[in-house]
Amino acid sequence: MTATVRIELPAHLRTLAGVGREVALEIDGAVTLRSALAALEARYPMLRGTIRDQVTHQRRPFLRFFACQEDLSHEPPDAPLPEAVVSGKEPLIVLGAIAGG
Numbered sequence: 001m002t003a004t005v006r007i008e009l010p011a012h013l014r015t016l017a018g019v020g021r022e023v024a025l026e027i028d029g030a031v032t033l034r035s036a037l038a039a040l041e042a043r044y045p046m047l048r049g050t051i052r053d054q055v056t057h058q059r060r061p062f063l064r065f066f067a068c069q070e071d072l073s074h075e076p077p078d079a080p081l082p083e084a085v086v087s088g089k090e091p092l093i094v095l096g097a098i099a100g101g
Contacts, residue, residue, distance in 0.1 A: 003031045006091040007040055013051070013094065017044040022091055031086045033065060034077040051094060066093040
């Protein structure tokens, strides 16, 4: 099964990749956070290491993942993404978190 997943990127990653606010990627097989990020990094190699560590594949600090108004940042990377993301109705959002006081 092939799904077309939409991914929204924060401004600094859009600039680095030279893309608009949203990219559409085709994913074969299970649509998970891991497969979506792997497809994103394969298509835009300049993003490798910016969203997740290249060795551990752990999410970088100050980045969060959202879909369907849910925070997916702490979900297992191989958990299926929501059906609305798989069907292309809703985007997977990579959001830059803000820290400070």
